[in-house]
Amino acid sequence: IGFDIAEEVHLPTSVQTYLCNAEGQEIVRQFLEQYFEIFDSGSRQPLLQAYHENAMFSLTSSYAYGQTPKNSSWLNWYNTDNRNLLRVQDHDRRNKLLRQGQLTIVSFLSEMPESKHDIHSFTVDLNLFTPQLLLLTVSGIFKELRSGHKSTPIRHFCRTLVIVPAGSGFCIANEQLHITNATEQQTKLAFKTPIIAVTQPTPELNVNASPVVPVPIPPMID
Amino acid sequence: MEQKAKIDQACRTAEEFTKLYYESTDKRRHLISKLYLDTGLLTWNGNGITGNERIQKFYMDLPSSDHTLTTLDSQPILDNAVNGQLSFLIQVSGTVKYQDKGPKSFQQSFVITAQNDKWKIVSDCFRLQEPLASPDKS
Numbered sequence: 001i002g003f004d005i006a007e008e009v010h011l012p013t014s015v016q017t018y019l020c021n022a023e024g025q026e027i028v029r030q031f032l033e034q035y036f037e038i039f040d041s042g043s044r045q046p047l048l049q050a051y052h053e054n055a056m057f058s059l060t061s062s063y064a065y066g067q068t069p070k071n072s073s074w075l076n077w078y079n080t081d082n083r084n085l086l087r088v089q090d091h092d093r094r095n096k097l098l099r100q101g102q103l104t105i106v107s108f109l110s111e112m113p114e115s116k117h118d119i120h121s122f123t124v125d126l127n128l129f130t131p132q133l134l135l136l137t138v139s140g141i142f143k144e145l146r147s148g149h150k151s152t153p154i155r156h157f158c159r160t161l162v163i164v165p166a167g168s169g170f171c172i173a174n175e176q177l178h179i180t181n182a183t184e185q186q187t188k189l190a191f192k193t194p195i196i197a198v199t200q201p202t203p204e205l206n207v208n209a210s211p212v213v214p215v216p217i218p219p220m221i222d
Numbered sequence: 223m224e225q226k227a228k229i230d231q232a233c234r235t236a237e238e239f240t241k242l243y244y245e246s247t248d249k250r251r252h253l254i255s256k257l258y259l260d261t262g263l264l265t266w267n268g269n270g271i272t273g274n275e276r277i278q279k280f281y282m283d284l285p286s287s288d289h290t291l292t293t294l295d296s297q298p299i300l301d302n303a304v305n306g307q308l309s310f311l312i313q314v315s316g317t318v319k320y321q322d323k324g325p326k327s328f329q330q331s332f333v334i335t336a337q338n339d340k341w342k343i344v345s346d347c348f349r350l351q352e353p354l355a356s357p358d359k360s
Contacts, residue, residue, distance in 0.1 A: 009285045009320045015268030016354050054300055060293040064327040064351060065317045084293040085233055094233055095226060098297060123354070125265045127345040128333070133303040137265075137331050137347045156351055158329040160313050164303045173300040176313040178293065178329055180351070189353045 016122075021129040028126055028136060031163065031170060036117045040142075044110045050172055051102035052164060057109075057175045058083040058098050064156070064180045072181040073144075073153035077113060105175075117142040120193040121186070133173070134163040141182055141190045154182040154190050228298045232310045236296030239334060239341060240314055244289045247281070254281050259335070259342040266348045277346075290325075291316040299333070309335040309344070318350075327351035 019025055038046050051057075061078035063069070069076075082088075083097035099105050121141040128135035139158040147153060162174035182190060246254050255278035258264075264271045264280065271280045292315050299309045312332040317325040328351060333344040 009323050011285065011320065012266060012269050014350070014352075014354055018265050018268045018270045020263065020270060052300060056297045056300070058295050058297060060295045060313065060315065062292045062315060065325045082293070083295050085236060085296060086291060086294050091230055091233075095229055098229060121353070123268060123349060125268065125347050125349075127263055127265055127347050132305065133299075135333060135345055137349070139329065139349050139351075158313070158315070158331075158349065158351075160311060160331040160347070162299055162303050162311060162333075164300070173303045174297050174311050176295050176297065176311060176331065178295075178313060178315050180315065180327070183327070183351060186351070186353050 016124070018125045018127075020126055024126045024129040024134060027134070027170065028124060032119075032122070032124070032138065036119065039109070040116050044106060047109060048102050048106050051105050052166065052171045052173045053102055054100065055102055055105055055172055055174065056098055056100050057105040057177070059177050059179065060084050061179045064183060067181050073149055073151075073155075075179065075181070077147075078179050081108075113147045114145040115142045116145060118191050118193075121190060132164065134161075134170070136161045136163060141186055143191070154187045156180050156182045156186060228308075232296040232298045235310055235334070235341060236294060236312045239312065239332070240291060240294055243332075244291065248287050248289055251281050252278075254278060257343050258346070259337065259344055262343050262346070264346045264348070267350055285320040288319045288322075289316055290318075304335070307335055309333055
């Protein structure tokens with residue numbers, strides 16, 4: 001005879017994509033496709049037009065649960081610029097690690113290790129969609145190329161983006177990027193879905209993306 | 223407000239906010255709705271819950287939790303995105319145990335905004351760090 005207290009933990013089932021407004025789907029899809037195509041290409045310079053002139057960017061990094069520098073790939077490259085407020089107490093250092101302005105941000109992104117993202121692993125949450133801004137969180141898997149590690153590091157990332165309309169397209173106003181190593185389960189499944197060849201050239205960022213449709217939703221922040 | 227002062231405030235507020243948020247989630251869950259705007263949004267592993275009353279109900283149904291933070295980051299959101307209304311973007315990572323089961327890694331991000339002298343959550347987005355389909359099931 002047992003006890004009437006559940007031993008199993010029942011959590012709600014995970015869903016890959018959440019869109020607070022279906023109108024945002026096409027904008028988000030185009031934006032992510034273009035952004036990661038450039039990010040994974042030989043040059044990240046074209047991302048200049050993906051950032052607002054006063055944009056802010058910061059990076060945090062840590063080993064996921066159960067991971068150490070001994071049993072997983074080193075995160076040293078990222079830890080140098082880790083703006084973890086739990087560790088970085090100095091105000092000037094906190095200020096310095098918050099990269100401001102599109103030139104500063106893209107020059108930092110250009111120094112990051114070369115990467116290949118697995119778009120099939122992406123989760124996408126479009127949390128706000130107003131005429132003023134889109135709030136987007138994307139997470140997924142990427143591998144590092146030519147990074148000098150013995151075996152190719154498989155990483156997990158989580159990016160939160162505040163995206164604002166700019167001209168006929170959009171640009172990033174705020175971005176936070178978190179990088180850690182993929183878990184064993186994530187690594188097993190990474191890059192398993194064959195990538196479908198893209199036959200059409202991807203339009204330039206900020207040029208062909210459709211402008212924000214004047215959808216009848218009240219701004220969340222007024 | 224001067225930019226540097228705003229950045230300092232974003233950091234300080236994030237430290238206070240996350241302390242209160244995770245204490246409430248883990249120990250005083252019945253009060254969690256007070257932290258959200260009436261129209262606030264919680265996205266929990268891709269499940270969207272709108273409105274602080276529904277969020278309250280969602281939390282009451284969720285197994286008990288114990289969060290430990292590993293990283294914290296915060297920025298002021300650019301004025302033109304929020305019509306000059308002071309708002310911060312906060313991202314954390316850490317581990318969470320549900321009902322004393324093994325810890326899982328998670329990342330979570332928030333937008334909080336000042337409303338009548340109180341910080342309120344506009345958006346709260348939570349994701350466990352795990353593949354959507356487990357390898358045994360595919």
